[in-house]
Amino acid sequence: MTIAHEPRVVGLRVGRRRDISLAASARPPVSWLVEAPAAWKAARAELRLDRITVAAANPYGVLEEWPFPPLQPGDVRTLEVRVVGVDGSASAWSEAHEIRARFTDEPWTASFLGLARPTRAAQPFLARRAFAVAATVISAELRVAAHGVYHARLNGADVDDGVLHPGWTAYQHRLPLQLTDVSALLRPGEVNTLAVEVAGGWYTETYGFGETAERFYGDQPRIAPLLRLRHKDGRIEDISGDERWRLFGDGELVSSGIYAGEEVDLRRHPSGWETQAFDDAAWEAPALARPDRDPVPIDIEPVRRIRSLPVVAVPDSADPDRVLLDFGQNLVGRVRFRVSGPAGTRIVLRHAEVIDAGRVNTRPLRAAAATDTFVLDGADDTVCEPRFTFHGFRYVEVTGYPGELDPTDFAAVVLHTDLTRTGWFSCSDERLNRLHENIVWSFAGNALSLPTDCPQRDERLGWTGDAQVFAPTAASLFDTDAFFASWLTDVVAEQASRGGRVPTVVPQTLGSLGETMAAGWGDAITVIPTVLHERFGDRTLLARMIGPMRAWVDAVSDAAGPDRLWERGFQYGDWLDPTVARPDKAKTDPGLVATAYFARSARLVSDALDRAGDGDAATRYAVLADDVRGAFVATYVTPRGRLASDAPTAYALALEFDLLPAALRPAAAERLAFLLRAGGYRMATGFLGTPLVLDALLSGGQEGAAEQLLLQTMCPSWLYPLSQGATTVWERWDGIRPDGTLHPSGMTSFNHYALGSVGDVLHRRVGGLACDAPGWSRLRIQPWFISSLQHARVAHDTPRGRAGVEWHRDAAAPDRLRVRAQVPHGVTAWVDLGDRAPFEVGAGDHTWEVTVALRRSPEIGVDTDLAVIADAPGACAAVSRTIAVHSPEMATEFDAYIRWVPGRRLRDELAAVSAPAALVARIDAALAGVPT
Incomplete structure (x- = not known):
């Protein structure tokens, strides 16, 4: 971080967008950054529009309300800002910023x-x-x-x-x-x-x-x-x-x-x-x-051509008349190519995310043809590119190309809404780096005009549930304020004629299917405005959304009835729970899920009303949230902290939505860890449980279980798709199965960001940088020092400037670490390093030495207790891999059968699947090689 010797104002902009600065309304918000020595304290700001100067009590410009008379359509004005310190000193005026009022307030006359x-x-x-x-x-x-x-x-x-x-x-x-x-x-x-x-x-x-x-x-x-x-x-x-x-x-x-x-x-x-x-x-x-x-x-960044990717390989084709091209990355966009050929030559491009036996596999596309055809006019060096379509693909099959195809004449043009990147993460584990990169690619590709579920098949719709669970991660990666604010305008418009109900897709184009009133989907209307307020300081949007937020909670209240349990009607629930066959039949009871979301949204509405100064209404919704919480506990929670649905998502919801009495939280966190260990630390959550499960473990003191879950490589897990060459996040944990076959369902997308909601955890927990007050006016620095990592780094361009945390483990003394943090001017940070009491720091660069005991595993073998084996990093995967070498069928049977619970030896479980003595010996040797 470069510390300014004198205070100065930089990054002045008007409106929510970061790609350009323009006034899309008569009273656009104004933002700016303050750079100054850490000791210099700002007291206020002054804004000058042409010759009009006004004072602003807040010296830090985070979507500040327009302080001047309203702009008129077509206005071209000049804005400058300076900050004044508590000592009376002032920065120079910022560079003059030209404002163009690009809106209209007159009736439309063009036909x-x-x-x-x-x-x-x-x-x-x-x-x-x-x-x-x-x-x-x-x-x-x-x-x-x-x-x-x-x-x-x-x-x-x-x-x-x-x-x-x-x-x-x-x-x-x-x-x-x-x-x-x-x-x-x-x-x-x-x-x-x-x-x-x-x-x-x-x-x-x-x-x-x-x-x-x-x-x-x-x-x-x-x-x-x-x-x-x-x-x-x-x-x-x-x-x-x-x-x-x-x-x-x-x-x-x-x-x-x-x-x-x-x-x-x-x-x-x-x-x-x-x-x-x-x-x-x-x-x-x-x-x-x-x-x-x-x-x-509309005040939103447009879709643009973001970059071009070359062909990285030409896979063998099963048909000599068809050429396969591999761009090395599953992406969203289209193909541009240069060609010369006779007039009438017909070139056909078919797009797909996967190939199978030398052919593009288009089954996951369902009814989407995803095919571009070009008929040549005979001109030389013709450049071909579609105009008004896009595809989700990594591979392209080319037929009809005249002469020998040169791969260098082809490029994939990446398209998406031109959002500004604001967050970065890296660490010593390249698998986590690739996972993070996959998450970035998936969101970017699905941020195309509005947040969609997938970019390739006959869907590509604004599913509210996907956007709801991913919004925090999106805000960790990009400035999504204008993007989501625009889409929320459509959500509100669709809700207005439905008595408070929010469709499951917006825009709602799916007939009765899109009309489902579903928990976790409709709650996008309460969750996303809260995220935008917290991450971007968007007070105006939150205030504008209070009415629709209340309407949704009121509609849910009517659906739940006086007992406060939302158990009637269809629910998507914990969609795509990998432990069950049908996507809508998760192990967690849908009524439990819906009631948990009911309590959460009621609390979010209460909080929003409180911020808006409406104390009476805030109290009413707080009482409602408490009533729902009470009904949840009375109905779904036993006196010892067990949940009626004894499944990981149930515990994650109860813990993260604060639905349990304080005395029962430790037992619930322990049970969550127990269930995950019993499954070999493979994923057991769907769309709604996955964003919460790691936080629930970490907040409950179950760091070991969280580490095992995050770093698991068996199917299903976050890292498993990497073993199958994934370059984006999949819709299903097992989109490609360990034997290389595609999931047989007709609903299999290989670019679907919902399960990538773990990205926010990589930033907040692994990197250790989190937003602790709206608009990042306060940071939380609390790294999760994963034992197997040597270092991690996260950086974020907050609305107040660049913030960052990085930590490195001492190679000679792994229990010792060095943590560095960068705190923007005017921001404070709450710091918890684990080896001392939490403390607070101000702006500037900070370095701390930390001592944290490494988590070490005992030596293990086939005669070790099952729970002890499961808690050794990589042990369950080592057992499964060794069995699979002997017999894939036996490995499948064993993985489905085994429960890694205390009180039984692995040798006994192997006997149950008739594992021969030689295989048992190989497994024992594999376990001996697991790092301790």
Whole structure:
């Protein structure tokens, strides 16, 4: 950390986004960072907008409310900030920051343009308008709303670098409006041409599964453009959607779908259509339609091309006419390639996450064709890339390529919402590093316009449960405030007509399936605003969400009834519990899960009301939370701390949601550790238990069990997929089974971030850096010194500046460690290093020497107690691997049968599966080699 010699203000921005700074509303939030010597104390801030100066009591700018008169649409203003210390000294004014007010508060006047006589469903089209621009025009802003997706060019140049504009929202409630400054592309005094390519995107997609799939929004794409020109004298001139536009429905984009992919026939490209030198006689006048609602600007980073990845291998293909390409990473995006070939050559690209016996395995895609087709026009060095689709894939199968394919001519273009990375983790165990990288890739790929469950099959929907469990991890990795705030607007809109109920998918396009009122899914409306307030200091959003949060809890209260137990109706429960066959039949009773979430959400609503200053309402919801907690204990908890559902998720929920009397917490934590050890420390939790289980163990003093669970390599575990080459997080723990076969279910995604919710634990616990007060105004430094790790490091760009923790074990004396911490200016940190009483430090760089006893295991063998063996790191896996070498079938039987509980020797359990003496001897030798 570089300590400033003088206080200064840096990183000034307006709005929630970090990719650019703009005013998407009349009163946008303002943020800035303060860098100063640790001893210098800030007292207040001063903000200057042009010539207006106001004082702010808070010197640290974390989404501060706009202190000036409201901005007007089109305003261009200059903002500066400085901070004043308690000693009266002041920083210099920050660099002048130009604010562009990019919003509109007037009724929408542009008509929607569509094909007058479409010949097929979801037909893409081209739209163009040539117009004269007076020499007096000084600026231009392009405003576009769409029923679909579009790409615009002005005078032959892209208007921006985004793709899939304007993204996906709950269109029937909120029609997104894209506003782009195109002044630099305008040619005053000449004829200009605005050209737009349009496809259906999410608007014309079919949603649902199998024969139930149908279009939800509409059959045909449409676009509503408005180019606003500003003259020197202040006069406004609009080039709007009207009858003067010309449309063409037989361009090179033959068909386009999110699930299906695209077909492009380059022979059909109308040459020169993007410039004014064009004969549009063959084009038609548009069908005009008035919008049924005013479109609204959305304050969210756009989807962009983030990076390109080369082909890393060309696997052997089972068919000589098909070439397989491996990009080395499961990703979200599409393929760009360069090719020369005869006109009419048809090149087909099929995408998949896995290959099997020399072929792409498309079974997990279900009805999604995920296929792009290009028909060449005979030109040399043609660059091909889809326009309006995306795929989840690592492998691509190419057919019809002319001549010998050169892999260097192909690249995978990674697409996702352009979120700013803010959190990093690394440690001495490369497996954990790879797991963390997989988590990053999975969230980034599924953060595409809105938080989706998966990017590859015929789904790609905003499942509320997935977003709810992953939101803390997402906030540890990226600045997700604007991203989730935008999606929550749709959640609230969908909830508004449902009596407080929250659909399981938002936007809700799944008919009755999406209407399920499910615990852990609908609770996204209480959990995510709380996360955004805690991690980003977003007070305004939390205040805005109090009403919808209350509506959800009230709806749950009605569903639960006077006994406060939510046990009626269908629940997803601990979805995809790996210990059962059906995803919705977890071992933890769904009523227990639902009642636990009921208590938690009631508590979150109470806390939000208390922050808002509504003490009476806060008390009412606190009483409700206490009542639900009491009902939970009376119904599901025995006097000795056992739960009615004797399963890990039940204990994790009870412990982490604070549902147990203090006297029973140690027993519950011990039982949780016992159950996990009995299963050989393999994962026994689904979507709702997995984010909580490590925290429940660590908070309950069960560090050994937590370490065993985190570092387990057997299936199911967090590290098992790495042995199968995983580069993203899987939907199922056993998506690829140990024998190399795919899980037989039709619901098998290899890019699904929910189970990657452990990422937040890697940051908070292993790295030891956590947010301890809203907006990171206070840190918690409390590393988990895992015995097998030599070092770990975490860094986070908080709203107040860079924070970090790193710890290193002394190679000569492993019980001794050195911990370094970086605390931003104006922030305090609560520190717990385990070998002394917790203490507090202020801003600056800090170093501490720590002594923590290593956890050591005794020597073990086949005559050792089962529980002692299970507690030795890697021992259960060593036994399973050794048996599998002898007989995979016996290993499967043994792993399903064995319970690693005290009071019995391993030799006796091996006899139960008729293990021969030679195998027992090999297992004994393998156990002798387990590190102690």
